[in-house]
Amino acid sequence: MTTINTLTDFLTQAETQFQLFDLGRQVRPLDSAEFVRIEQQAIPYPWPLQQHAWLGVHFFQATEEKHYLWFLKFALDERGLLISAGPKHFMDLVAETLGYKLTGDLDDATAKRLADNPYTFRPAEAKMASLHAKLGxxxxxxxxxxxxxxxxxxxxxxxxxxxxxxxxxxADFAERLQQESNLALVCKAMARLPNEPLHALCQSLxxxxxxxxxxxxxxxxxxxxxxxxxxxxETLAYLCRAFAATPANQARTNKLLTLLETQPSPSLLLxxxxRLWPDLQHGPLLDLFLEQLAQQPTPFFNQVFAELxxxxxxxxQVLATLRSPNRSPALSRAIGRLFNAN
Structure with a gap:
């Protein structure tokens, strides 16, 4: 048998067809060739959350009708590279429980043993719905x-x-926005939606x-x-989050600047x-964001700064702010407290 060093090798050896999704900040496909490079530690994981890669693995065998999902989280190092010990340990646990026959019906005891490991997680309900909508x-x-x-x-x-x-x-509706009738329907309804269904819609978008x-x-x-x-x-934050899968543009950048110029809430900063961290590559927006973040309590500043x-x-760009002579006294103090806490 070929030596198995990666999750890709493992799924290939088991003769499955598979595809990967990132489930960290949103639900999006993860290219298999890119993931091979991540497994080889050639590139960092592009969308880390809490210093982990959060993966949805959809796999099946061509001879069977049933499809399967694994939800796996693996630790990353400080550079964002995958720590290979995690996937290897997970594969050892699976091989010990199932061998290399990953599909087929499981009895309750086997399913419990398979789920009882530190590498599996249950996605939030909205993310689960989005993944099912995409696969469906x-x-x-x-x-x-x-x-x-x-x-x-x-x-x-x-x-x-x-x-x-x-x-x-x-989630099913969000997957069908390209249908002209759906697009017209949601655009017309947007101004009139009460907050609760608006928040649910934004989560799916x-x-x-x-x-x-x-x-x-x-x-x-x-x-x-x-x-x-x-x-x-909360409504302002949900409306911003809805743009997560859409590339930044000037109109959105300008809107975020106006939101940050007033007293932004912790929800909006989060x-x-x-969700919109790519927008922070715009220098003035990053500067304003960090200045407003510095006004928050120290634990909140430390958590968000560390994630960025x-x-x-x-x-x-974020590390460059540590050396910037133009940062405000408030931001300088917040950064000082961050280093003192470590």
Whole structure:
């Protein structure tokens, strides 16, 4: 038998067809060839969260109808490189329990042994719904029973009716934004949606590329919320998070600048750091973000700053702020407390 050193080798040796998803900050495909380079420690993991890679592994065998999902988290080092001991230990545990026959029915005792290890996790409900929606559409399955109910509600959104809508329906809808009728429906409804269904919709949009018309509708709703006498901080944060899978543009950057110029809430700062961190490659936005972050309690500043440093695309710019002579006294003090805590 060929020596098995990586998860890719393991799944290949087991004669499965498989695909990978990142489940950390949103749900997105992870290219298999890129993952091989990650396993070889040739490149850092692109989307770390809490210094881990959070993976969804979808696999099946061509001769069987059943499909399987593993949810795995593996530790990364300070440079974002995969620590290979984790995947190797996981594979040892699986081989000990199943051998190299990864598919087929499991009895309860075997399933419990397989799940009882430090490398598995249960995704949040919204992420699980988004992954199922993506796989269902890919496999040409019908959307969930909640989908039509959501479409009907969006025709005339109000305070009643949304309570029976399931998150899976929102996720199925987000996967079908390219349908012209759906796009027109959601753009028209955006201004009138109550906060609770709006938040659910935004969670699902995090993992979908947004057409320009919907980006415009979201920006309009953001502006409307900003103009309220008492803007709802959670709604502002959810609306920002909805852009997570969509490349940055000038209109969005300008909107984030206006949001940060007022007193931003912790929820908004987390939404930007956790979902819209690519936007922080824009120097003025990063500077303003860090200045506002410095106004937060020390544990919050330390946590968010540490997360930003782990992101490969952002790391050089964030570290450069440590040496910047232009940072404010407040930011200098916050950074000083960060180092004193370590």
């Amino acid at each position: 559409r890919q496999l040409e399955q019908a959307p969930s029973s909640y989908y039509q109910g959501l479409c009907h509600y969006l025709v005339a959104p109000g305070q009643d009716g949304w309570q029976q809508l399931g998150l899976q329906g929102f 995090e993992s979908a590329a947004l057409p320009p018309a919907l980006q415009g509708a979201l920006l309009e709703r953001l502006g409307k919320e900003q103009e309220c006498a008492s803007p709802d901080p 939404a930007i750091a956790g 440093v782990t992101l490969p695309l952002l790391r050089p």
